[in-house]
Amino acid sequence: MNQQMSQTECRDDEIDLKELLLILWRGKWVIILTTVVFAVAAVIYALSKPNIYQSSVLVAPAQEEGGGLRGLASQFGGLASLAGISLGGGSANQTVIAKEVLQSRAFLTSFFNRHNMGVPLMAVEEWNEESEQLVYDKERYNSGAGKWLLDKDGKSFEPTAWEMFEVFKGSHFSLSEAEDTGMITIRVKHYSPFIAKQWAQKLVEDINEHMRQQDVEAAEARIAYLEEKLSETNVAGMQQVFYQLIENETRTVMLANAQNEYVFKTVDPAVVAQEKSEPNRALISIAITMLGGMLGVTFVFLVAFFRYGNQGSSE
Numbered sequence: 001m002n003q004q005m006s007q008t009e010c011r012d013d014e015i016d017l018k019e020l021l022l023i024l025w026r027g028k029w030v031i032i033l034t035t036v037v038f039a040v041a042a043v044i045y046a047l048s049k050p051n052i053y054q055s056s057v058l059v060a061p062a063q064e065e066g067g068g069l070r071g072l073a074s075q076f077g078g079l080a081s082l083a084g085i086s087l088g089g090g091s092a093n094q095t096v097i098a099k100e101v102l103q104s105r106a107f108l109t110s111f112f113n114r115h116n117m118g119v120p121l122m123a124v125e126e127w128n129e130e131s132e133q134l135v136y137d138k139e140r141y142n143s144g145a146g147k148w149l150l151d152k153d154g155k156s157f158e159p160t161a162w163e164m165f166e167v168f169k170g171s172h173f174s175l176s177e178a179e180d181t182g183m184i185t186i187r188v189k190h191y192s193p194f195i196a197k198q199w200a201q202k203l204v205e206d207i208n209e210h211m212r213q214q215d216v217e218a219a220e221a222r223i224a225y226l227e228e229k230l231s232e233t234n235v236a237g238m239q240q241v242f243y244q245l246i247e248n249e250t251r252t253v254m255l256a257n258a259q260n261e262y263v264f265k266t267v268d269p270a271v272v273a274q275e276k277s278e279p280n281r282a283l284i285s286i287a288i289t290m291l292g293g294m295l296g297v298t299f300v301f302l303v304a305f306f307r308y309g310n311q312g313s314s315e
Helices: 002-013 017-026 028-048 067-082 090-102 105-114 118-122 161-172 193-232 236-258 281-314
Strands: 053-061 124-128 133-136 173-177 184-190 264-268
Touching (some): 017 028, 017 281, 028 281, 090 173, 090 193, 105 161, 105 193, 118 124, 161 173, 184 193, 193 236
Antiparallel strands (some): 053 184, 053 264, 124 133, 173 184
16 A cells, blocks of 8 residues: 555656646747847847957067176176176077057056047947947046036046056957967957057057067166176276177167067057958847747746645645
8 A cells, every 4th residue: 555655656756747838838829928038138129239349469479688687697607796796698488578568557548648648448339330429428528528427416427547447458458379389369349440449450560669669778777787897807807798788788778779660570460340250140130039938838837836835735
């Protein structure tokens, strides 16, 4: 008797596929209606999203002219260290440093200010392809007067440097490196394909100039230090070291000033994108429509479950 009752309970607990299909069939109009509503909403939402264009620059690490410095380091490293001078061939990490500087808050903040990026970065909501003009957010920025508006609390919508940095790194800028070749790709996104191309190009130019100026300033500081030490010593051997070090640092300054692409050499320059990179409207529509169908199915099953539960409790 107990065994028969156990088997009966097991059969009752088993999922009846036929019953599930019957539940779905009974609730088919609910599922269809939910799916259609979500599909229409998905199309409207996808069409309301503005086009975003991407421009990219492929760069390669520039060849370092470090042979002379490394030769002097091996030949006069001991004497130079006595004079308080380091000859370490730091060129090996030049590309790594440049990559980190390119993504740093200090460099990007300076980049924003130098190219007046506040308005095109924070006040634009789309790009008009027919007129090739930016469309500004009228609730945040008055394009006619060229002024940021105030919110309900009287605070200006003009973004801070930190806000611009967060938005630019989060939505507009990315950097990747190919592990096999060492090539670096710098990508910039914007509503305007022309601005995306301009910013990508300017990033490469500015990081090259930034690193070049840093090295020139460092070399000139070392030259001034070496000349001061040279005037303080009468030892012929040390004077020879100082003269050769000054010559090498002068050569560093000359080579740096002669190179436009100091750290990154452009392999494939930025161009104006002819096609949008996002949004993928078809994918958005399909995903939201499927979500609507699944919600419809879930709702039908929940109604059937509660109905079955109420019937069981009444019995």
